[in-house]
């Protein structure tokens with residue numbers, strides 16, 4: 001006979017768009033007390049449409065900022081890179097080649113274009129280079145990325161992202177069932193707060209680097225919480241591995257999927273609440 005858990009997990013996965021890679025973790029889903037959500041690409045679509053394009057340098061036109069930032073980002077898998085490439089294509093801008101490309105997860109990218117080294121990234125990158133965050137003409141929900149040469153910010157690009165429609169329902173359902181929901185993001189405080197407020201999540205942490213995401217999971221586990229982590233990016237992999245259940249968004253990076261116990265095939269956060277609640281209900285019936 002087929003063991004009950006196998007039958008159950010096969011049926012729930014087929015119905016709810018879940019790909020189960022680790023059955024033990026799946027069986028433990030009913031014990032989860034805290035769920036951590038990555039923001040970008042998990043609770044949001046990661047659509048990253050370019051909103052503002054600003055040059056802060058005499059020698060660079062707006063489109064030069066876009067061209068250089070896109071060139072440096074070209075090898076990157078990040079939503080920001082995809083947004084830049086799309087915008088450049090739409091404007092018919094030629095993208096020069098990048099050399100010595102380096103990706104610093106949760107920080108940004110570095111590369112050489114025509115012999116000059118550029119840094120492209122958010123607040124963590126500014127800090128690394130030793131620059132203060134400048135005033136920008138942007139709204140709280142916009143993610144801002146800076147193009148830096150030596151110690152000068154040449155310009156910035158802002159992006160708007162959309163909260164996934166089903167994130168609202170997923171968070172509400174989990175909270176109604178006394179599961180603690182936490183937002184964890186490498187993005188800045190303003191954007192993190194805007195998303196957390198919209199989703200009615202009290203607990204959020206911004207500017208979190210990949211190993212700090214893992215530390216946060218560990219800290220909660222040490223307090224006795226059973227932690228599920230949901231993410232889509234390379235930056236989420238250490239936390240996905242640390243969590244009692246790692247859940248990856250199907251449309252995310254391969255690294256996240258390979259590290260996770262469960263993959264959300266339809267990239268739908270609502271499937272997380274279904275998974276946890278179904279696990280609880282099934283277990284109640286069995287005992």
Ligand code: ADP
Pocket residue numbers: 038039040041073076078080081104105106107108109120121122123124143144145184185186187188233235
């Ligand atoms: P999240 O944790 O919400 O998924 P990430 O850790 O991927 O976000 O990114 C956090 C921040 O790091 C971004 O908002 C951006 O400032 C910076 N960053 C990460 N990757 C890149 C990149 N490829 N280009 C520019 N900035 C990046």
Ligand code: MG
Pocket residue numbers: 038039040041042231232233236
């Ligand atoms: Mg992400």
